[in-house]
Structures are given as C-alpha cells and as structure tokens.
Amino acid sequence: MRIGDLHTEAGGVINDVTIAYRRWGEFRGDPDGMNNLVLIEHALTGDTNVADWWCDLLGPGRALDTDAWCIVCTNVIGGCQGSTGPASEHPDGGRWGSRFPAISIRDQVTAEKQFLDALGVSRIHAVLGGSMGGARTLEWAMMYPDKVNAVCVIAVSARASAWQIGIQSAQISAIERDPAWQGGDFYDTGASPDAGLAAARRIAHLTYRGEQELDERFGAARQDGENPLGTFRDPAQRFAVESYLQYHGRKLVERFDAGSYVTLTEALNRHNIGRGRGGLNKALAACTVPTMIVGVDTDILYPYHQQEHLSRNVGELMGIARISSPVGHDAFLAEFRQMDRILRRFFVLSVLDEDAQEDDGYLI
Numbered sequence: 001m002r003i004g005d006l007h008t009e010a011g012g013v014i015n016d017v018t019i020a021y022r023r024w025g026e027f028r029g030d031p032d033g034m035n036n037l038v039l040i041e042h043a044l045t046g047d048t049n050v051a052d053w054w055c056d057l058l059g060p061g062r063a064l065d066t067d068a069w070c071i072v073c074t075n076v077i078g079g080c081q082g083s084t085g086p087a088s089e090h091p092d093g094g095r096w097g098s099r100f101p102a103i104s105i106r107d108q109v110t111a112e113k114q115f116l117d118a119l120g121v122s123r124i125h126a127v128l129g130g131s132m133g134g135a136r137t138l139e140w141a142m143m144y145p146d147k148v149n150a151v152c153v154i155a156v157s158a159r160a161s162a163w164q165i166g167i168q169s170a171q172i173s174a175i176e177r178d179p180a181w182q183g184g185d186f187y188d189t190g191a192s193p194d195a196g197l198a199a200a201r202r203i204a205h206l207t208y209r210g211e212q213e214l215d216e217r218f219g220a221a222r223q224d225g226e227n228p229l230g231t232f233r234d235p236a237q238r239f240a241v242e243s244y245l246q247y248h249g250r251k252l253v254e255r256f257d258a259g260s261y262v263t264l265t266e267a268l269n270r271h272n273i274g275r276g277r278g279g280l281n282k283a284l285a286a287c288t289v290p291t292m293i294v295g296v297d298t299d300i301l302y303p304y305h306q307q308e309h310l311s312r313n314v315g316e317l318m319g320i321a322r323i324s325s326p327v328g329h330d331a332f333l334a335e336f337r338q339m340d341r342i343l344r345r346f347f348v349l350s351v352l353d354e355d356a357q358e359d360d361g362y363l364i
Contacts, residue, residue, distance in 0.1 A: 003114040006077060012101025015091045019115040020075040020082025022048040024058060025066035031121045038064070039112070040073040041129025041136040043333075044204075044264055045256050047081040048073045056336040063343035069125070076136070077111040078103050078263040086259030087187060098184035100263060104270040105132070109139045113147070123147050126350050128343070130154035130294075130332040131302070132264065135271045138310075141289035142273055150318065150350035152343070154294040154332050157306035158280045158313075159272035164301065167207055168265045171200035175258050184259055197258040198249030200265075205248050207301040210328030214241060284313035292346045293320040296331040318349050 001021065006014040029035025040050050050058050050073045058064040064071055075083040078100070086100040116124065127140045127148050134156030141151045157164070175181055178196030186192050206214075218241040222228055226237045238246075252261075277283035291314045295307030304322060311320040321342045325331035332339060 001115060001118055003111065003118050006107065006111050006114065008101050008107045009104045009110075010102060012103075014077070014084060014096075014101060014103075017077060017084045017111060017114075018082070018088075019077065019084075019111060020048060021115070022050070022073055024051070024064075024071040025069050027070040030123075031119075032123055035121075035123065035125060036069050037121060037124040038069045038071050039116075039124055039127045039140075040064075040071060041127065041133030042073060042076065043129070043131040043133050044268065045252060045261070046133070047079075048075045053333055054336075054339075057339060057343060063340045063347070065347075069347075074112055074115055076108050076132075076264065078108070078260055078267065080257035080260040083111075085257065086184065086263055087257045095185075095187035097187055097259065100184075100259070102270075103263060103267050105135045105139050105267055106143065108136050108267065109143055112136070112140075113144060124149075126150045126152065126347070128152035128154065128292075128346070131156055131329065132268055135268065138273055138291075141287050141291060142277070142283060145288045148289055150290045150292070150346070152292040152294065152346045153307075153310065155296055155299060155302050155307070155329055157271075157302050158284060158310055159274060160269050161306070165269045167203065167301070168269055171203050172262050172265055174199040174203065175262055178258075181258070184262070186258070193258045194253045197256070197261060198246070198253050200261060201249040201252040202245040205245055208328060208330045210298040210300065210326045210331075212298065213326040213328060216326065217241075218244065280309075281313045284310065285315050287315040290316045290318045290350065292318040292342075292349070294323065294332065294342055295320070296323045296325060296327075296329060298326055298331070299329045301329045318346070321345075 001019055003017050003019055006017045060067045075081045077083055078085045080087055086096045088096055090096045127137045129137045134154045137151050138153045140148055175193050175196035178193035180186050180191040181193040221240045223238045223240045223243040228237045228239050230237055274280035274283045293307050293311045295304040297304050311317055323331045323335050323338045325335045327334045
C-alpha cells in the first residue's frame with residue numbers, strides 16, 4: 001500500500017513509500033473507536049508472515065485468535081520484503097542504495113501510522129512485538145498513546161545500550177568492509193556483499209542464542225569429518241558451532257538484503273525512548289498506555305534487567321512476564337507454550353482495561 005512521502009526524524013525524505021502487509025481475521029468494530037485490530041511487529045530480519053515465525057500462536061482458538069482478532073503485520077520501512085527500502089527503485093532512477101536516509105524506530109512507527117491512516121483506521125486495540133518489534137511497540141505507546149488501547153513489549157530495552165550499539169556496529173562494519181558493498185550502491189553491479197552479510201549474521205546469531213544452549217548442543221566438538229586441531233589453521237576444518245553459524249549466515253544471504261540489514265541495524269542503534277522526552281524514566285512515567293513487559297532470563301542481547309527497568313518505570317504497567325529458557329533472546333520465537341500463556345493473559349487484561357475505559361467514558 002502506498003502511504004505517501006515519509007519525513008524522517010533526522011530531516012530526510014523518503015518519497016512515495018510503499019508498505020507491505022498481511023492480514024488474518026476479519027475487522028470488526030469502529031475504525032475510530034473500539035475494534036479488534038491488533039498490529040504485530042516483526043523483528044530485525046523478520047517479515048509479515050506471522051503464520052511462519054509464530055506459527056503455533058496464530059490461528060483460530062490460539063493465543064493470536066483469528067476468530068476474535070484482526071491480526072495485521074506490516075513489513076518495516078527500510079526492509080526488503082515488499083516495503084520501500086534501499087533496494088527499492090528510486091523515483092529519480094536506479095535504486096535508493098546510499099541515497100536511502102538513515103531511519104529511527106520512531107520513523108518506522110510513523111510509517112505504520114501513515115499506513116493505518118491510508119487504511120482509514122485511526123485507532124487499534126493492541127500492538128505487540130519482540131526485539132526490534134518490541135522497540136516499535138514501545139514507541140507506539142510513546143508517540144500515539146491516544147491511538148492504542150494496550151501494548152505488549154517483548155525482549156527489548158528503553159534505549160540501545162553501549163553493548164548493543166557496539167555489537168550491532170560490528171555487524172554493520174562487517175558488511176561495509178566487504179569490497180562488494182561499494183558504499184551501499186552495489187545494486188545492479190553484478191556483485192553483492194554476501195560475505196559481509198553472512199559474517200554480520202554470525203556475529204548477531206551469537207547474541208540471539210543462549211551460551212548454555214550453544215554449549216550443550218555443540219561444546220568443543222568438531223564438525224563431522226573435519227579436524228580443526230591440525231598443525232596449521234585451515235578454514236575448511238571447523239568446529240561444529242562454526243558450521244552451524246555459517247549455515248545461518250548463508251540462509252540470511254538467501255532471503256535478506258545487505259542494505260536493509262545496515263539500515264535496520266542502525267535504527268536499533270538509534271533506539272532511545274528518552275530522546276527529546278526528558279530522559280528514560282520521565283518518558284516511561286508519562287506513558288499512559290497499559291503495557292505488558294516480557295523478557296527472557298538468558299537473553300544476552302537484551303538482558304532481563306532491562307525489562308525490569310521498563311516495568312519499574314512505565315506509567316501504566318499491566319504486568320511483567322519472564323520466559324525461562326536456555327535459548328536466549330530468540331526464546332520469544334521458540335518457547336511457544338510460554339508465549340501462548342503470556343499472550344492469552346495479555347489479551348484478557350487488554351479487554352478488561354478497554355471495558356473499564358469505556359465505562360469511564362474514555363473511549364467513544
């Protein structure tokens with residue numbers, strides 16, 4: 001869907017933006033008041049196909065009940081799964097490439113708000129998402145508190161930490177140091193920074209999974225038929241965990257664009273809900289949207305203490321839930337039974353809160 005031009009927080013302009021989306025379930029209610037629309041926010045390299053990455057949670061009678069809710073998931077601005085991003089055609093010809101402005105999490109939410117405006121919907125029941133999707137969810141509550149009834153913020157922090165910026169900048173550097181990157185203008189050159197993107201993914205994947213899980217699965221074992229303990233180092237002779245990480249690097253190269261990876265990772269580096277709002281705690285305290293916070297006890301990338309910080313300071317705390325798992329950050333995509341209970345509880349509380357607001361005359 002075309003949503004017009006997007007003016008970024010930092011002063012850039014992205015012309016004639018397209019936002020791709022998918023929908024499950026039928027819309028019911030008032031587009032400007034109480035309705036059943038739920039916006040799902042995908043993670044960094046995710047896409048609109050919630051039925052794929054949250055397959056056990058979406059469908060009739062499931063936590064994301066498509067008989068009860070109209071579920072919508074957009075592809076983020078700057079992405080590469082149908083929405084306008086660096087690989088898209090530029091209005092002046094060629095690809096956007098290096099001409100694509102840097103974007104923030106707030107810009108991503110602004111694009112989604114323009115998308116909903118284009119649909120003719122001015123209010124939604126709930127927003128929920130994890131990781132980068134959690135950052136977008138949190139910004140929805142900060143930017144448009146009068147447009148959403150409740151939010152569920154999963155596995156993210158109030159701002160990017162030095163650790164997160166550092167590890168994410170290392171991923172960006174891996175791509176930019178690939179000779180095929182060409183300053184971001186590699187499109188239509190016959191080459192792409194696949195090696196850099198695969199290396200970035202290997203770095204990232206180590207932060208997505210738990211140390212305990214990786215060690216239990218691989219330890220110091222060698223890859224079958226290979227010997228990494230020879231007289232000289234040989235990159236063809238690998239430990240098992242090296243083969244695993246290389247596999248995930250190759251899989252990302254097959255489905256994702258390096259320009260989008262740099263753009264979206266930079267957006268995560270810019271994540272800071274306190275910017276321009278008097279600091280983190282003041283901003284959180286001013287949040288009037290009922291907020292469920294979810295974290296993972298073994299998360300290396302967004303440690304659980306960051307979700308505890310959110311819960312202690314957010315103005316309208318609906319509750320906090322902890323996923324217990326050796327998987328690490330990706331547990332919100334893997335621990336379906338725990339996520340099922342959490343999301344069911346979230347929707348029960350969100351409906352109770354909506355009913356209370358209606359009784360108080362808050363909703364029209």
